[in-house]
Amino acid sequence: MRSRSGRTVQHAVLAARIQRLREGAGLSRVEAAEALGAHSATIRRIEKGETSLNAGQVSVLLEKFGASREEIDDFLTGLAAANVPGWWHPWRDVMDAWQLDLMSVESASSIIRTWHPTLVPELLRTPTYARALEDVFRSDLTTETRIRRVDLLTQRQERLREKRTRIWALMEESALHTRVGGAAVMREQITALHEAILRKEITLQVHRLTDPVHALTATTGLTLYRVDVAEIPDHVVRDSAVGLPDIWDDQKTVTAYRTLMDKAAAAAPHPSAPLPTTCIDQ
Structure with a gap:
């Protein structure tokens, strides 16, 4: 990187x-x-x-x-x-260093492709869903810090929407059955996904539980950023459960992960397919 x-x-x-x-x-x-x-x-x-x-x-x-x-x-x-600070400057104290390095790339991206095997992709998460995950995965942080990190995510989503940045997300149906924050949080999140797919700049494909394995099966979360500026290479980020995520901007690695995403997308139901029904308890 x-x-x-x-x-x-x-x-x-x-x-x-x-x-x-x-x-x-x-x-x-x-x-x-x-x-x-x-x-x-x-x-x-x-x-x-x-x-x-x-x-x-x-x-x-x-x-x-x-x-x-x-x-x-x-x-x-x-x-x-x-040299003018980026819009995210007020949140820099709650951002991970690697995230600070990538924020300008995300903000300048024309297309963001993302995959998650077990959770709703970050850029499609509701604040309550995101907060529930922060409480579990970042319990080492103060409550105020976790709240501000969720606020930052909301700001990222809003600014990408204003720019009409295209978001192409892939996920597994299992994420819709995994309880994050309780039934009310999940119902809100699923409703938000139904609303998101009505937006022209959002493409969401959900691999069903009954589908065969595909190119990204068992692969950790990925995000690929495309910036339409000749001097800026595409970036790919591979999530890590511990330590820093892996980040690459060399053409060989980025192309390899883009190919995996292409194959997984080709194997998934068409974006126009309805979201799978879920079984979240009332």
Whole structure:
């Protein structure tokens, strides 16, 4: 995984632009570093988006690359905009570090594909369902922190809806029979799923209990992010019951998981199929 340390998608785009300008000027990283009085490793980190972009350093580099004053001013304007904290900034104290790294990618995604074998996928969860899971899985956190984490999830869902980000979710019917937070919570969650599938940007496929095994059977939860920006690779996140989730943005790994999702989707009932009936007790 290439960590972005909380930096925005805009930073990654600007970093890639610096590399293109250097290469266009026919300069090596060593030659670019000489302009800053730094090591070539500094230029590599700047171009890979592994460090913050300093306006002073950027100006020196762009001048070295032969950029015009207008081009430099335009770049610095973009950098100033990229330095504005993301909308999620107020929740950063309750976010996991890996989540903070990915939030800008999620917010810029055009398509988010997600799979969960035993639970309702995160981006389709109701607040009460999500809170019940927080109480079980994050009992190490304070009640206030768990409430704020659910509030963050609600905000994520609302902003993705405003952007009309396409969400393509796959899940198992067993998740609809697994009691999370009690019967009332489950009824609310199932009603929310019925409402979600009426939205044009939501695709939900549910593998029935009677269906044969498929490509994602026994695979832990997955989320794949697609950003329509050339400089930003697709990302895939594989959940972990303990420790940090696995996160990749290399083409080989992402393609492998996308292929699994494609196969599982092809084996699932058509999205227009009604949700399976459930047996949640009254």
